[in-house]
């Protein structure tokens with residue numbers, strides 16, 4: 001009955017991320033207690049962290065002025081000035097970055113930060129050229145894939161695959177073949193990477209930053225899981241920032257996804273534009289997360305919570321899941337785990353898997369195990385449809401209780417073995 005615009009069709013039509021979230025949400029709602037939910041990106045409820053948020057909320061309620069301002073006021077579109085000053089202070093104090101409040105803008109979650117950044121930098125330019133975002137390594141975060149309001153926005157570069165031992169591997173940026181063409185507006189990576197748990201090394205980041213500045217374009221580093229908070233990074237890395245870098249942060253994986261708080265740290269020209277976009281799209285941003293966290297930025301507690309509670313919690317979860325995989329998979333079929341260097345996921349690769357990962361997902365779903373088929377995370381690859389690796393991987397979240405993770409992995413092993421047996425190749 002009603003016609004939709006091209007933009008309406010792109011954003012309002014079905015997309016990988018909306019189908020996936022819907023599928024997972026319904027399966028969870030209807031699946032009952034037996035569903036093994038290894039699919040979503042939901043952070044764990046870590047009791048000491050949840051307790052700290054409850055305590056902060058009580059403090060805010062008791063200090064009436066703080067609560068009334070948080071829920072009863074519109075903040076400026078750039079974000080709450082007290083929060084921004086506190087964050088700039090922390091970044092100067094702890095890392096020596098030359099950052100003032102004009103280098104920071106708040107958004108309604110990290111997802112919105114990316115929508116704004118991609119459209120600020122890429123798309124149709126004043127001279128009519130179309131610019132794209134370069135992903136120097138895929139698989140990459142599926143949440144970027146459908147954000148473009150017009151044409152395809154991403155050009156992705158396949159990685160170099162490094163085999164480690166019998167059952168591990170790691171993706172590396174393939175600098176030998178990486179090309180930054182004239183139509184590239186920015187380079188973007190998530191670090192740690194969703195879905196793989198890869199953490200690009202300091203050298204890789206430094207090299208990308210040099211390439212970006214040589215081309216006069218920014219390097220966007222998505223720190224949704226990264227430094228300085230929530231710092232779900234298991235390798236030794238150094239947080240960096242300078243004016244050619246755009247860092248995004250989020251309070252979500254610190255246990256506050258419901259507050260929808262994203263942060264951009266960038267050149268003032270970028271943050272001013274983001275603040276203007278926030279005003280147009282949403283007037284101002286959600287205040288509550290900023291109010292809860294502000295004193296913890298001032299005291300530095302946000303870093304100790306990240307380093308002493310959040311990171312070790314997920315490191316243990318990752319180790320447990322890897323142990324279960326080794327135990328359950330044994331030598332039953334070929335598999336490799338991406339080296340787990342951060343974030344909330346294990347990325348499993350089944351070389352030469354006789355069925356596509358989407359089919360494996362369907363079979364697992366029938367058995368009550370929800371994972372995400374890896375093919376969703378390979379987007380922006382021009383002319384690489386025949387790359388079978390895209391259909392041989394899956395992402396599983398390891399944040400659930402141990403029994404759920406162990407049972408889920410046991411069932412994954414059974415289904416993969418079954419696929420091999422029915423292909424007659426085992």
Ligand SMILES: Cc1ncc(COP(=O)(O)O)c(C=O)c1O
Nearest residue numbers: 041109110111190194224250252
């Ligand atoms: C890599 C990555 N970036 C950004 C986001 C967006 O998170 P939020 O909008 O909750 O800040 C996510 C969410 O899971 C993510 O995994």
